[in-house]
Amino acid sequence: MINSTLAVVLVVVAVFGIPLAVVEVNSITSNARDQVTADAVRLLTVVETRGGGDLDASSLEAQIGEDRTAWVRTPGRPAERIGPAVPAGTSVFKDTEQGTQGVSVTVVQPQSTVHKQIYDILLVIVGIAAAAVAAAVVLAVRQANRLSGPLVDLAKTAERLGSGDATPRDRRYAVPELDRVSQVLDASAERIARMLTAERRLAADASHQLRTPLTALSMRLEEIIETAGDEETVKEEASIALGQVERLTDVVQRLLTNSRDHRGDTGIAFDLDDVIKQQMEEWRPAAAAAGRALEREGQGRLRVVGTPGTIAQVLAALIENALMHGDGTVVLRTRTAGNSVVLEVSDEGDGVSPELGSRVFERAVSGRNSTGLGLAVARDLAEADGGRLELVSMRPPVFAMFLSRQPDSEPEPDPETEADASTATSEPEPGTGPGGAPRGGSGPRA
Template identity: 45%
Template structure:
């Protein structure tokens, strides 16, 4: 949010809150002022009425005792009052100065023998009303001042979190998916912030997956491309032998098909769909395919490939995934191992096992099981091959383990085919 936009938001919030405050003050202040003026006038009239009544009682009592009405006494006890006393058989008594015409406030008290009229200048009452109205206006001004302060604080408190939310949204739009974790204490704004933080985490996870997929794809495609390059080199070197050219051409086609399968596997892994694609596969076909592909490379390195163990095994997996795993193990042995490479297949009660071992120096002690961690390599490699291989096996419901360090022996554990039949039976029959 730009500075101008922020000021505009604050200005709108401030003006709205001030308008509400002014309306509230007017709705309360105007009726209160009218009520105070009326109450002040009523109090003045009630005071005069009480004075007239009290004076009437005193005069009747004095006359009953044959006492004269003292004008000086009345003037002393009732200053600022104009008093007129009228009783039968007695002369009228007038005390004080009459108030100006149009400003008199008059009250009377009557009895059987006469009456008393008392009046005062209403200007005094008006001044008292004005004093009270000034107090009300002062309180209203103070209330408006407090409202301005509260409006300023509240507008700032609301605009700053909105500005923070805008920054988070801008960061998300620019690809920076870091969550803010900042909370303002306003439940509604914090709820939006939490939603944005969750969105940031999801976007960050998606971006990380995209980066990993790009890295994994570049690494996984390198192996079949290398194999395809070697096959083409064999074709070029054997151009004078048609049977070799045909054999190598067919092997190159297999490499291309494998490259296509690897791309499909990577895409499926990125979409998290490989576990649902696991199906019964023939172990012998996949192992033989890898031996055919890698045997010329090992032969040039003066190394041999040996296949031992049980034949005719079937397990749950994906052909492309298992081929890629075995290719990774063979490539690692070619780079870091030595001597004869043995592929041993067997079956036990829990799994179908494919062991790959050689006669090299093995895995360094400082690596151990860390060899499967991402970006961990013992000989200057990328540190991705075994990580991706373990992920591919795990996606098929199996696992890849280092069962022996020296000589290095890796084992691929795959599920039996009857495990799938048991799962389907549980799904059909449902819970007991």
Template identity: 40%
Template sequence: MTAVVAVIFVLGVPAGIMAGVMMWNSNQTALDVRAQTVARAVDRRLADDNFVPQSIVAAWSRPVDGQGGPTYTVVTLPGRYKIVSGEPRGGPTLDTYYTSSQGVRVEMQISAVKAVRDVVIVEAFVLLGVLASLGLAWYLANVMARRLSAPLIYLAAHAEQIGSGQVRAQVRPSGIEEIDLVQEELVRTGEKMARRLAAERQRSADASHQLRTPLTALSMRLEEIQMISAEEEVRDEAEAGLAQVERLTSVVNELLDSSRRVASNTEVVQLLEVFNTEREEWEPRFVAQGRNLVFVDEAAQLALAEEGKLSQILAILIENSLNYGAGTTTVKTRKASSSRAVLVDVSDEGEGISDADASEIFDMGFSGHGSSGIGLALAKDLAQSMGARLELSGRRPPVFTLSLSAIPTNFDPNLVMPVAPIVSVSRRTRKF
């Protein structure tokens, strides 16, 4: 579109002006020819009988095609008299004069309405051509834009699929060389990620087998020593060794479970963004009941979680506070005593939870208010499925605390993978 508009301004506008000037000059030239014709006719008449009547001048002044309009003509004979035909024209006019070789001077004047009309018609055709060019350019621009944008949308979808873990996603080639090159690179990247994930899972399985088997054997040996030894010191040392083996086994299981969680759908989550989403959904309901909903991000840390499950857990806790709590409901993040965790507290100013109900609050089907008793049990299961922990940390007022794995500051994605500089590559220097 920019190219077409530039061409119109560079070529179309001058062409339109030139066409109008040429049409005006064409009418002027036709009038000049008529004046020359009358002068030559008068010369011949003077040569034949030395007399020129007014009727003859009027007849010769008429246009041959009959479309030139009435003419005001003044013929001046050398040393004699003037012959006038017609009336002077009003408004815009075309004027000309011509003097023959025998001294006969002819002055002619006609209305310029026809010339103006011809110029308007020509400019209208030029304008129609410009509009047609713009329309065609707009159509072609839309076609080309769709042809380029659709493959880019599919390419973005492919990249999003790879980012979400679907590393073997496929998109049909677009037929555009540059886009297809990026597409092929994404496919190769997905295959590399698939191989790395497979290798990681295999290493996890091998580690599980290689670590658990000797630990089990060591545990059995220590239990055997503890059973057959008669010395009290030996039995005490065997029991201490068993405790260390159980602790090591627990650490190995936690590491393997953490590896499986990271390899699944967990990702780095900005808690403030999740809070903003929940505020938009729940704040109108709290306002309708005359209550306040407050979100505070004191920790200002990134967390490792699944955003969908985290949002669902918060929604369950906020809904319970809305239905069964009172006063202001506060959702607040805070740093844990360990830098490896970030805590999310959901509390209100209600009566709280009785001691008898506190131990069963997360049991499936249990409810102190006649509800289905599914919400809190589901929230706890969701928290466990993404490696988090949900517990009742306060009873009066009620406080539910969700413990999430925190991302250390030195592992911030903006620091680990900083924004790359802009690279500009011209077509001439591009290499494949």
């Protein structure tokens, strides 16, 4: 910027200064010649007026300039010099005027005096040009500093974004173009921050949600190894393990889908009893290992609209939460509420403390030393599938999942399901459950 400004000023000085200098030189030279001619004419007039008699040199010197010399020639007399002597070989401006009575007057002016005037005027022009260049350099430096500082700051901001620091700086510089760049960088920082948050959230959700099916799969495979001599048992356990693998695949796919699009989908109509039965069978060993009971109550044969895999994940999170943080019998209860089907999970533990109640679905919030992700992920999954997960009662603890009911479906009592639920109280078995549930215990949950 300094170089560009300096170049522009130099061009302007050259375009205007050089012609001005030429004009001034020509003007001074022309004026000097005119003055010499004017002095010669005036002096000749005075001499002729006096009739060419005795000439008073002192009175005639007033008719010419101080730096000029004149020679007056009259008939019959030698030339008389008026003014200072001119050294031989001196360059001069000269003019000679002839009178009507034979009188002639010659006036000369040394060119050195004119050159001094030209030098003085050129010095003034050069001084003005130098002042203009200096002023331009000062202004260019100030403007360059005004722009270079924000540009360096913007470069640092871009470098921070590249290093992973996606905090918007919200700095403006009173320069529209730079403010626009800063605004774009801030918007990019916000987008990058959202992307990084989504990636970290996906990693945390995946690690949490994959833990249960992987643990269950490991347990089933261990049982296959222990019962290798019983072919029917091996087939049954292998089938259950295959189901766990399919569920694991569904979990991964669902997490990836939710990370790309949180709007959810329309889902399909399915029987909620199938999901509940599958989850009760899956969590029965964990409940038995903890000396706990797992029961089913409420209406049966309720058809809902959603994704069976997602509903199963949410229900698994609620059962795991009840086994880990609650106490006593875990009850799965279904009912209808208008156009919704409500699936409630409750236990006989101490419930949720008042200070934790309003934050129980927040990430990293836990009443114990757990990850604090289970309920947060469960709520996100429910909302992504078009449902809703709420804490409807803190003591006793009751979590309710609200699902869309299939239109024109009529709930019916399901004695078989109720009978199956009544026998769900299991005896303690060795090992741990799919969620790594502890053997009993009560206290705040997360």
